[in-house]
Amino acid sequence: TAGITQAPTSQILAAGRSMTLRCTQDMRHNAMYWYRQDLGLGLRLIHYSNTAGTTGKGEVPDGYSVSRANTDDFPLTLASAVPSQTSVYFCASSDGTSGGAEQFFGPGTRLTVL
Amino acid sequence: GQNIDQPTEMTATEGAIVQINCTYQTSGFNGLFWYQQHAGEAPTFLSYNVLDGLEEKGRFSSFLSRSKGYSYLLLKELQMKDSASYLCAVNDDYKLSFGAGTTVTVRA
Numbered sequence: 001t002a003g004i005t006q007a008p009t010s011q012i013l014a015a016g017r018s019m020t021l022r023c024t025q026d027m028r029h030n031a032m033y034w035y036r037q038d039l040g041l042g043l044r045l046i047h048y049s050n051t052a053g054t055t056g057k058g059e060v061p062d063g064y065s066v067s068r069a070n071t072d073d074f075p076l077t078l079a080s081a082v083p084s085q086t087s088v089y090f091c092a093s094s095d096g097t098s099g100g101a102e103q104f105f106g107p108g109t110r111l112t113v114l
Numbered sequence: 115g116q117n118i119d120q121p122t123e124m125t126a127t128e129g130a131i132v133q134i135n136c137t138y139q140t141s142g143f144n145g146l147f148w149y150q151q152h153a154g155e156a157p158t159f160l161s162y163n164v165l166d167g168l169e170e171k172g173r174f175s176s177f178l179s180r181s182k183g184y185s186y187l188l189l190k191e192l193q194m195k196d197s198a199s200y201l202c203a204v205n206d207d208y209k210l211s212f213g214a215g216t217t218v219t220v221r222a
Contacts, residue, residue: 105157
């Protein structure tokens with residue numbers, strides 16, 4: 001089984017351009033998440049979705065938008081990229097929002113904004 | 115806001131034991147996770163604690179004290195493959211808040 005996949009693996013993007021990072025899971029998990037990981041700061045939540053059709057803001061949502069049209073897909077869009085958005089982006093999913101629901105992470109997308 | 119602290123780096127010898135501490139101050143608490151992350155890879159689940167006490171899983175154990183806002187991850191019989199970052203994460207309002215991670219280096 002694929003689990004959770006992300007595309008692209010890496011990307012170099014010019015500042016001011018838009019880009020969509022793709023995330024797909026085949027585990028039928030209700031909840032999905034986007035994080036960015038920066039050296040010394042750990043994983044920070046950008047946006048999340050507890051179920052298809054709903055989304056919420058995390059700790060660092062500015063400059064990013066998400067949609068959740070169906071259970072499997074949770075794309076993250078940068079409308080106008082800036083260099084501070086250079087980071088490694090991880091998508092994750094879990095089968096619920098209860099306390100012990102483990103999050104499964106995708107392989108990550110390494111984004112460089114120049 | 116959330117405040118989750120763990121040491122930046124630790125070094126230990128193969129076969130030894132290492133304890134990674136995590137202290138937290140969060141507005142809510144629905145459990146604490148430990149994840150392992152090898153360089154260039156995704157985090158993977160190690161353990162979950164929601165009640166006080168020790169949870170043992172093979173060579174890895176995790177402890178929680180809710181009253182002290184404290185957890186530790188104990189790695190026993192260290193192997194070279196245990197060289198990785200270890201992430202402490204608190205479930206607050208059903209979203210995870212992560213510490214910055216502890217990089218463990220295992221030496222031969």
